[in-house]
Amino acid sequence: MDRDTYTARARTGPCFVCAYVNGNPDYRHEAVYEDEAHVAFLDRWPTVPGKVLVAPKAHIEHVVGDLDEAAFSSLMRVVRTVALAVEAVLAPERTYLLSLGSQQGNAHVHWHIAALPPGVPYEQQQFHALMTENGVLAPTPGQSADLAGRLRAAMPADHRPDRSRS
Incomplete structure (x- = not known):
């Protein structure tokens, strides 16, 4: 992961969630969940195995103020449904749920579901485990597809995504 390129893209490029929802091939991710109003997909640069992003399909920028x-x-x-699938598949010590982004970059509301693997030393948990500065994982496309498939299988049938977007 090139952090400078990522930062520039997050701050000046198209909205990554809207680009994904609209099928832009430059913003493809492995789909995990979809319904009429929400999507969930594997993070392209995970810091822990199975990190998933959940977002409304509509471009919403304020997690509290813009949603009734x-x-x-x-x-x-949806966050809970996906998090339960993550827990069923990965058996984490703890599941972190965070809404990140700002008006300066990655403004589209999205939740991070991050499964802390068992046995991570305390000093490497919490925000440390989530910061790209501390490294990102590089799953192969096959590994990501396999994990996304296992996560989809762990969800109720009516919550599985349209595979044309992944």
């Missing part, structure tokens, strides 16, 4: 109570609750149900 029903939309917020719906999004959080």
Whole structure:
């Protein structure tokens, strides 16, 4: 991962979630979940195995202010559904849930689901485990496809994505 290129793309490029939802081939990810209003896909630069991003399909920038109570609750149900699949497949010590991004970059609301593997020393947990400065994993396309398939299989059938986007 080239952090400078990533930062420039996050700050000046198209919205990565909207590009993914619209099928832009430069923003392909392995799909994990999809319904009429939400998507979930594997992080392209995971810092822990199986890191998944969950987002509304609509371009929303404020996680609390731009979502009414029903939309917020719906999004959080999706986060929970995907997180339960992540836990079923990866058996983490802890599952971290974070909404990151800002008006300066990656503005589209998205939640990170990050499964902390068992046995990670305490000093390497929490934010340390999530920061790309501490390294990213480089799963092969085959490994990512396999993991995404196992995550999809761990979800209720009505929550599996349209494979044409992955």
